[in-house]
Amino acid sequence: MPSSRRAATRATAGAATPDESGTQIVLAMRRMHQVRSIDADNYSMIVEAGVTLSKAQDAAREANRLFPLSLGSEGTAQIGGNLSTNAGGTGGPSLRA
Numbered sequence: 001m002p003s004s005r006r007a008a009t010r011a012t013a014g015a016a017t018p019d020e021s022g023t024q025i026v027l028a029m030r031r032m033h034q035v036r037s038i039d040a041d042n043y044s045m046i047v048e049a050g051v052t053l054s055k056a057q058d059a060a061r062e063a064n065r066l067f068p069l070s071l072g073s074e075g076t077a078q079i080g081g082n083l084s085t086n087a088g089g090t091g092g093p094s095l096r097a
């Protein structure tokens, strides 16, 4: 069955909105909001798709690490939406290798 994933719906990307066919379902991710694990030594974390960007930033900060992606919509935008839209944010250019 065709489906679309909806995160916080802050984006300019259209796929969070179903088409007019009436055959699509919308998968809302907001209850998938757990930070599952953080591995500070390896600078990595595992989070569910509905974790907001600000929650991921906070979790990294608590582990004494920086999660550098930062957007105006970070309080509501979700990691799944960030990845899907390849969101770069204001810190992206300065942190690019």
Ligand SMILES: Cc1cc2nc3c(=O)[nH]c(=O)nc-3n(C[C@H](O)[C@H](O)[C@H](O)COP(=O)(O)OP(=O)(O)OC[C@H]3O[C@@H](n4cnc5c(N)ncnc54)[C@H](O)[C@@H]3O)c2cc1C
Pocket (backbone or CB within 6 Å): 004, 005, 006, 007, 008, 009, 010, 011, 012, 013, 014, 015, 016, 017, 029, 049, 050, 070, 071, 072, 073, 076, 077, 078, 079, 080, 081, 082, 083, 084, 085, 086, 087, 088, 089, 090
């Ligand atoms: C005020 C404001 C400032 C912004 N600033 C920036 C900026 O500085 N830099 C930048 O790059 N972008 C910026 N954006 C756009 C930004 O890319 C999006 O707001 C955000 O990344 C999308 O997250 P969302 O949770 O709103 O996703 P949604 O709008 O809900 O979804 C976006 C897309 O991702 C898909 N998607 C969502 N969740 C999943 C999932 N779990 N699996 C697969 N696909 C999924 C949806 O189907 C849709 O196609 C800004 C937006 C706003 C409103």
